[in-house]
Structures are given as C-alpha cells and as structure tokens.
Amino acid sequence: MNRQWVQSGNYLGYIAFKDTLKENAKNAILELKNMNIRTVMLTGDSQSSAKQIANILGIDEVYYNLLPQEKLEYIKKFQQKAHVVAMVGDGINDAPSLKQANIGIAIGTGTDIAKEASDITLVGSDLEAVAKAIKLSKATFNKIKQNLFWAFFYNMVAIPIAALGLLHPAIAEAAMAASSVNVVTNSLRLKKYKL
Structure with a gap:
C-alpha cells in the first residue's frame, strides 16, 4: 500500500528536522561584534538552514554545504588575507579547522577530537564564554x-x-x-x- 502511495505521488505526511540554536548564541555574536570581530559561519548544513540561522544571529558571512576539507580551505584563505582566525567548533568534522586556525576554541560538550585539536576548551556549551x-x-x-x-x-x-x-x-x-x-x-x- 505504501508503495502505491509513493508511486502515485501522494504523501501521507512529512517529517521536518530543524537545528536548535545554542543558548545565548545571539548574545555571543553581539558581544563579538561589539569587540569589532567579524563573524563567519562555515557549515555543512543546507543553504536555507544556514542562511536562516545566520540571519537570526546576525552573522556577517555564511558559507554552506561544506565538507571538512572545504572548511579548512576557507580558514587558510582568511589567513592568507592576513586575518587572525579564531575557529569555534565541537565536532569531529571541525577538528582540522580548529587545528589550522590561529586560535582553535572547542565547546566543552563537544567531541574529544575537537577538544584535542583546539587551543582553548570552553567549560560547558555557553557560547558567551568565547568573548x-x-x-x-x-x-x-x-x-x-x-x-x-x-x-x-x-x-x-x-x-x-x-x-x-x-x-x-x-x-x-x-x-x-x-x-x-x-x-x-x-x-x-x-x-x-x-x-
């Protein structure tokens, strides 16, 4: 029966997934902006999801659909332009970028690999601790x-x-x-x- 529904193009329903923002994320971005720090989001998420989050938080630049190697390349490009890059991450995929950045900041609730690759590990997941x-x-x-x-x-x-x-x-x-x-x-x- 399900196969007939799929073949005819009819749907019974759909499931939507949505990332939730970390607590105090907006305040953290605002605090960084008050310190004249340009904020950039490098994410593997889709364009619509990434842009929505960037707009809510007020992030200056957003790059999406990125693989770990592509995030690393962006970090290197920013460094070639003589920018001091601080990277904040919590996942296995963030480890290469955390290592490459001038300052790697791991979120304390993240993976052990991210913490090992970083220069600073925050206690807990409060992003305001970055500032x-x-x-x-x-x-x-x-x-x-x-x-x-x-x-x-x-x-x-x-x-x-x-x-x-x-x-x-x-x-x-x-x-x-x-x-x-x-x-x-x-x-x-x-x-x-x-x-």
Missing part, C-alpha cells in the same frame, strides 16, 4: 607587556648605577625583590578583571 576568553587573553597579554616593561625598567635603571659603583648591593637586591613582587602583584590583578 570572555578573548577578553581575558587580551587582558593577560597586556599584563605580560606591563610586567616586561617594569622588569626592564628596574634593570635599565639599576644596572648602570650599580656598574658605576653608586648602588649598594643590598639596595640592588631590594630593587630586584621589589621588581618580582611588582610583577606578581600586577599579575594577581587579573583575578579582579571583569569579563
């Missing part, structure tokens, strides 16, 4: 630059004075200790950094 990770990495880099400045400053001032014999060794030791304390204290300020 937080970027902010924290920038703050950390700024602290590193500050710490290097102060370490060089102490040495650039103290070494010539000590070489001229104008600085007592005890004072030089105290200055070096103060330099180390300053670096550690400055680094500890990251704990109070608001994401």
Whole structure:
C-alpha cells in the first residue's frame, strides 16, 4: 500500500528536522561584534538552514554545504588575507579547522577530537564564554607587556648605577625583590578583571 502511495505521488505526511540554536548564541555574536570581530559561519548544513540561522544571529558571512576539507580551505584563505582566525567548533568534522586556525576554541560538550585539536576548551556549551576568553587573553597579554616593561625598567635603571659603583648591593637586591613582587602583584590583578 505504501508503495502505491509513493508511486502515485501522494504523501501521507512529512517529517521536518530543524537545528536548535545554542543558548545565548545571539548574545555571543553581539558581544563579538561589539569587540569589532567579524563573524563567519562555515557549515555543512543546507543553504536555507544556514542562511536562516545566520540571519537570526546576525552573522556577517555564511558559507554552506561544506565538507571538512572545504572548511579548512576557507580558514587558510582568511589567513592568507592576513586575518587572525579564531575557529569555534565541537565536532569531529571541525577538528582540522580548529587545528589550522590561529586560535582553535572547542565547546566543552563537544567531541574529544575537537577538544584535542583546539587551543582553548570552553567549560560547558555557553557560547558567551568565547568573548570572555578573548577578553581575558587580551587582558593577560597586556599584563605580560606591563610586567616586561617594569622588569626592564628596574634593570635599565639599576644596572648602570650599580656598574658605576653608586648602588649598594643590598639596595640592588631590594630593587630586584621589589621588581618580582611588582610583577606578581600586577599579575594577581587579573583575578579582579571583569569579563
């Protein structure tokens, strides 16, 4: 009986599948845009599904019907244009792109292969953590630059004075200790950094 229905072109019904958006996905994209980060979606999904999701989230560019190798090629093309590429993924198919990207970010609820290929693994599946990770990495880099400045400053001032014999060794030791304390204290300020 079913065969007759199919052959005659009549349908009893249909089944539709729809991807659900991850919680906070729209907020995550908005936060990235506020940081002047261009958002691109590389997906194996169909054109209609990909464009619908991209429109809902406000993603800048969308590429669809992609195989894992094609995603990887897009990452390489962006890098050739001197873009720093951060790739967020959670599946086995994302692993090559996560590895190729300048910064691979795996979603914590994703596959082990994706986590292994990434540079950062988020705890859980909160996509807003992507923006937080970027902010924290920038703050950390700024602290590193500050710490290097102060370490060089102490040495650039103290070494010539000590070489001229104008600085007592005890004072030089105290200055070096103060330099180390300053670096550690400055680094500890990251704990109070608001994401």
